[in-house]
Every structure is written in structure tokens, then in C-alpha cells.
Amino acid sequence: MSEAARPVVTTRPDDGGLAARIEGSAIGDTVYRAATTAFAVCIPLLLVFIAFEIVAAAWPALRAFGLGFLASSDWDPPKQVFGAASAIYGTVVSSFLALLIATPLALGVAVFLSEFAPAWLRTPVAFLVDLLAAIPSVVYGLWGIFVLQPILRERVMPFISSIPLIGSSALFEGPAYGPSMFSAGLILAIMVLPYISAVSREVLLAVPRTQREAALALGATKWEMIRDAVVPFARSGILGGIILGLGRALGETMAVTMLIGNVHKISASLFAPGYTMASLIANEFSEATGDIHLAALMAVGAVLFSVTLIVNALARWLVWRVAREARS
């Protein structure tokens, strides 16, 4: 397509439009490249745009309350005073409670599926656990309100309270109402389990076969092989999966809103109701009284956005590192 070559082609008496078609395909390639690049660039742009819109909307509240917004637990719309500490506390506690319950289970499932499960059981169990991730959040919430919560209130919470020492500790203080940090944490555990187990299963399967064979050749039992040769190799990927689950738990909205009780209070007891950032936005956004209330809710959204952004970036980086190591 250089300048020198072109006259030769075009002066040919009958090229059947070849030159034009070659030229056309060059234009087509340029257009195609530009179009796909533009679509690809949409993704970073969207992320930046979301961040910009939310921070801009939150700006009045961030300016008015400064860093105190994160430290104060005073959320009082009539007085126009807003601090997100109780929602941040609730988000962190409910998410960690969820991880505490879900992580051992999810790792057990992942090890089961990658190492022990007989072939006929592997696909159905993996499918069932994956389906857990497909259940909409609002359905979890519905089930939580009408099935899980009554069971917790009437059976599980009284049982925990009756255990000596543990039951009387500050962690399980107070009457067993249904809506509580405890029930929110439990439903979150069920919801993040499939994410943690899916990522863990994948990184366990990515561990090279030689790693396993070496351990078995040294006389290790299957369990010792997993503990000493497979899991250490996959450790950072598993950690990535757990952090990915954390990201899900932090931002989960509907089920938590329906179960946590939505009270602006920091209590040490897991049996007490609380609030999370996501449920706070879901609950108060449509009834926000005045601009500063709205801006404060946007600021909560900005905090949630930043935290999940960092958590997700960290998780992806960890998982990618394992994938790269396994390949090299």
C-alpha cells in the first residue's frame, strides 16, 4: 500500500476492483480497530465516571463533616448531623462474621471437589454450590425473614445464650430478637460461600501435578499432600478468593437490609441489631430529608465504593499472581 506500489495496481486495465477492495479493507480494519478499542475504553471510563458522579454528589457532606464523617456515629437527619461510623462498623463486623463462617466451609468444599470427590459426585455438587450464587439477594432476604430468623430466634440464639461462659459474654449479650448482626452475618456467609469455593477450587486445580506426585512419592497421605504441598502453593490464590468473598459481603444489600434490623447503634453484641453502609443507603435514600442528608448518603456510597474497589483490586491481583506462577 506504499505510494510506489499503488500506481502499478490502479493502472492495470482490469483488476476487478481489487485495488479499491484492498483500500476498503484497510479502512475497514481501521474502523474495526477503532470501534473495538472504543468499546474496551468504555470500561475504565465507566469506572471513572461512576467514581466522579458519586464523589461529586457526596462533596457537600464530605466538605461539611470532613474525616469526622468516618469517625462519628451520630446519624441524626433532623439535626442535619451525619457520621457513618455505625454503618461502617456494622459492614465490617457482618462481613467478617460471614467470612469466619464461610471460609472453612468453602475451603472444605473446594478441597472436596478438587481432590476427594468421586467423579459422579463432583459435577452435581459443584453445580449445586454454583446455584447458590445464582439465587437473587432478595430471595435470600425473604427466606431469611420467614425461615432462618425464626429458627435463630427460637432455637439457635437461646442455645448459644445457654452455653456457660460463651453465652454470658458481651458478644452474645441481650435478648434474642430476630433482626441482628448474627442473622445478617449468617445469611451473608451462605451468599459468599460459592464465590470463595469457586475461586479456591480453580486455584487448587491449577496447582501442578508434579507438586502432588512429589508429596505422595515421599510417603505423604492424601491429606498431608494437600496440607503441605497443594495448599501452600495455592495460598495466595485462596486468599484472593476469600478477599473476593469479602468484597461481595461488604456490598451486599437486600438480604442484609431485610435481616440486620437497621438501627444506628454500635453494640458489641452480635444479637443486637445494626446497620451496614449498603443497607443504610437502601433504606434512607428514597426518603432523604434535604440535600445534606442525600449528600451524606452519597458519601456513604463513596466510602463503600472505595473500600470495595481496593478489596477487589487486591483480590484480583492475588489470584492473578497464582495463575502466573502456575503457568511459568
Add this chain to the structure above:
Amino acid sequence: MTGSDVTRVARPSGVQRAAAERTRRTIRRRRGVNVVMIGVTYAAALVATLPLVFILAHLIAKGASSIDLNFFTQMPKPIGEVGGGMLNGIIGTLILIAIATGFGLPIGIGAGLYLAENRGTTLATAVRFLSDVLNGLPSIVMGIFAWQFLVRPMGHFSALAGGIALGAMMIPLVTRATEEMIRTVPTSLREAALALGYPRWRTSLVVVLRTALPGIITAALVAVARIAGETAPLLFTALGNAFWSISLNAPIAALPLQIFTYAISPYDSQHALAWAGALVLIGIVFVISLAARFATRSRFGRGGD
């Protein structure tokens, strides 16, 4: 001298016997731990699948009795009146899915094509990473973003705003899945088309994309299944609507929103509708997921890399 050697080998000393006993005990203990831990992973798998079984069982037990033809063909009745359906919610959800797909699918496929064809570039790495990050963004954040970006300037809630919020959630899912599917297309196919004189863009669109099409349809279905049940992004965008509306410029009903409203209402009749709605919603989601699963298996189940 030789004799004593033989006896030493044949009859182990007390110390040696003790050592052998210790070894045996250690092996027994290690085997025991092995069996116990295998059992623990079996138990974990059982416990992890129980919630799904319980949820499905309760949905069917509490929801199935309220589902009849009226549920799909009638509007919700006012509180106190018996019967009524969720026609507006079902249609609303379908409309929202259509808007979301129209917005999210083209961008996702385009970006996926870029990622598959420019794998090593800095932009591709960045886009891949950021699309994973975008995928992890809480849906409620997407909701307030769509409110600030669309609802606030327009001055009213609308189906369009809800659809855009859901569509934005679809983009990263479709992007990554499209990329994976296009990677399963053999390079030889692309080379053959190029060797026949096809320009690159036609090779990509006509040969590669069409070969990967079943996979991409699967990806789209998975993404639709994921957003069909989303509630949080719709709270401040589509808002929900107790009446019949299919206008894109007005608040619209959606199945997940109605389930939420009914679930937190104090009336038993509405709780029953919430269970029925949840059963229908999960039915929709599962059917789409299953369709996606079987579509992939038939085509890409074997082979691939």
C-alpha cells in the same frame, strides 16, 4: 562375631522394637487424620449444599400454592382482596432486561473482541483488570450512580434509568466471557480466512465471532440471569410501580422489587405473593442458567484448551 551380627539383625533390640512401634503408631495416626479430614471435606460439601435445598424446598412449599394462571395474567389486587397476580412485575422485569441487554451486550462484546485480539497490550491488561473490579462493585453503588446520572437530571424515576444501571452491571460479565469464548476459536480458522484474502475485520466479525456465537449467547444468558434478580440497583431508578406501565420514561414494576415490598409488608396475603414471586423469579433465573450451561456444554464441553 558374624554370629552376633546375625542375631542382632534377626532379633531387634528393645530400642529398635520401640522405634518400630513408634513408627507404626505414627503411621496409624497419620492414616487416621487422613480419613478424618477426608470426612470433614465430605461434611463441608454436605453442609454447603443444604441451604440451597432448604431454600428451594421452602420456596416450593410456600410459593407453589399461590401460583396459577392468574398469577401471570392479572395485576396485583389491593390489600384485602383475594387473588391477583404479578403481571406488571413480570413484564416490567422483561422490559428492564431488554434495556439492559441492549445497552450492555454490544459494549461487552466489543470490549471482549478487543481483549481477545490484543491480549498483551497495556490497555488490554488494564481493561481486563478494571472489568473484574467493576464486576465486584456493589449493585447498590450502581443504583445511586444511575440515580445521580439519570434520575436526578431527568427529574423523575424511569425504566430507562433502571435498565441502564442493570446494563452497566452486565458489561464486565459479557466482556470477560466473550474474551474466553473467542479464545476457544482455533487460530487455524482465523488464519484460513486471512489466507483467503479476508480483511482482518471481516475475519473477526464473520468467521471468529460467528464461530464463538453460541458461547457468547451463553455468556449473555449468564449475565441476564445474574441481573434478572437484582433489586438494589432498581430501588432508586425503576422504583417499582403498583400499576400497569410499560413506558420507558416512567417508573416501572419489577419482580424483585415487588418481592421486597411484599416481604417487608405486614400482611400475610402479601407474604404469600412474595413467596410466589420469589419462586417465579428463581424459576426464571434457573431456567436461563440451565439453558446457558447446556448451550456451552454441547459446543465447548470437549476440546477447548
